[in-house]
Amino acid sequence: MALITxxxxxxxxxxxELARDPNVFVMGEEVGQYxxxxxxxxxxxxxxxxxxxxxxxxxxxxxxxLGVGASMLGLRPVVEFMFWSFCYVAFDQVINNAAxxxxxSGGLINIPIVFRGPANGGTNVGATHSHTPENFVANTPGLKxxxxxxxxxxxxxxxxxxxxxxxxxxxxxxxxYGNEGEVPEDDYxxxxxxxxxKREGTDISLIAHGRCAILCLEAAEALASEHxxxxxxxxxxxxxxxxxxxxxxxVKKTNRAVLVxxxxxxxxxxxxxxxxxxxxAFDYLDAPIKRVSxxxxxxxxxxxxxxxxxxxxxxxxxxxxxxx
Numbered sequence: 001m002a003l004i005t006x007x008x009x010x011x012x013x014x015x016x017e018l019a020r021d022p023n024v025f026v027m028g029e030e031v032g033q034y035x036x037x038x039x040x041x042x043x044x045x046x047x048x049x050x051x052x053x054x055x056x057x058x059x060x061x062x063x064x065x066l067g068v069g070a071s072m073l074g075l076r077p078v079v080e081f082m083f084w085s086f087c088y089v090a091f092d093q094v095i096n097n098a099a100x101x102x103x104x105s106g107g108l109i110n111i112p113i114v115f116r117g118p119a120n121g122g123t124n125v126g127a128t129h130s131h132t133p134e135n136f137v138a139n140t141p142g143l144k145x146x147x148x149x150x151x152x153x154x155x156x157x158x159x160x161x162x163x164x165x166x167x168x169x170x171x172x173x174x175x176x177y178g179n180e181g182e183v184p185e186d187d188y189x190x191x192x193x194x195x196x197x198k199r200e201g202t203d204i205s206l207i208a209h210g211r212c213a214i215l216c217l218e219a220a221e222a223l224a225s226e227h228x229x230x231x232x233x234x235x236x237x238x239x240x241x242x243x244x245x246x247x248x249x250x251v252k253k254t255n256r257a258v259l260v261x262x263x264x265x266x267x268x269x270x271x272x273x274x275x276x277x278x279x280x281a282f283d284y285l286d287a288p289i290k291r292v293s294x295x296x297x298x299x300x301x302x303x304x305x306x307x308x309x310x311x312x313x314x315x316x317x318x319x320x321x322x323x324x
Contacts, residue, residue: 009151013158028080064090084119099142119171130299147210151181156190193241201232208260287323
């Protein structure tokens with residue numbers, strides 16, 4: 001095991017898969033000479049050359065369409081969005097075409113493509129650069145979505161995504177890039193659609209993904225030390241496929257649930273999970289399901305106000321205390 005940052009974990013995954021499979025290539029704005037807007041792709045151009053690490057023009061529709069076409073021919077592109085907010089420019093390519101080609105070809109054409117990049121608020125960059133669109137993507141049959149919370153998961157899920165024969169959307173969080181964690185030095189993958197209980201508990205289930213899973217761990221420690229509440233933290237890791245079994249198993253054990261996400265609340269990921277719990281574990285609930293999400297407004301530019309808009313340890317703790 002090695003102690004590395006989330007950023008280094010993603011970088012390692014990309015480097016290892018580029019070395020393992022000559023069909024893998026990386027493409028996006030400033031991924032080569034500039035080493036990536038957040039330096040996730042640093043060193044790759046020097047090691048693998050401009051045919052495998054491609055600096056694209058500022059045209060998401062163009063290079064995403066190129067990536068989808070390349071994947072149809074058997075290559076395995078890893079396309080970077082500098083911000084996931086920019087995916088909307090390429091909605092036809094990624095939502096309409098990438099998602100449906102395998103189905104419309106009767107299973108004859110796979111689309112082994114990865115779209116990755118930061119999807120988060122909390123960095124004071126305004127409404128047009130702060131989207132968390134995992135709910136939009138997960139709503140589309142044919143697409144897979146993962147949101148790693150730790151360096152260990154970031155590497156394992158990225159490697160699994162690159163090897164998958166369907167389009168996989170890897171949504172990272174810029175606020176996690178500097179976080180350190182233990183990562184195995186040998187080759188490993190984390191199966192898509194497999195949640196992990198990050199903290200065992202008996203009193204309430206905190207169910208989250210991405211950075212919100214880290215906030216839930218912090219909230220769980222505060223709840224234990226200050227209120228004697230033993231919270232379980234379930235990190236979804238994958239949004240689609242979704243590990244319903246892990247969710248239901250936790251809720252049936254603790255009988256209470258708080259669902260935490262950075263999505264806006266309307267039609268969010270937590271709304272889907274709430275429906276699953278209501279349908280399949282209602283008799284186990286001893287209290288209403290609570291949701292903690294971003295406040296339902298365009299992302300606020302003001303840094304102090306944005307901190308209030310997105311989930312926090314304090315908001316998670318308050319939600320737990322309302323039903324514990």
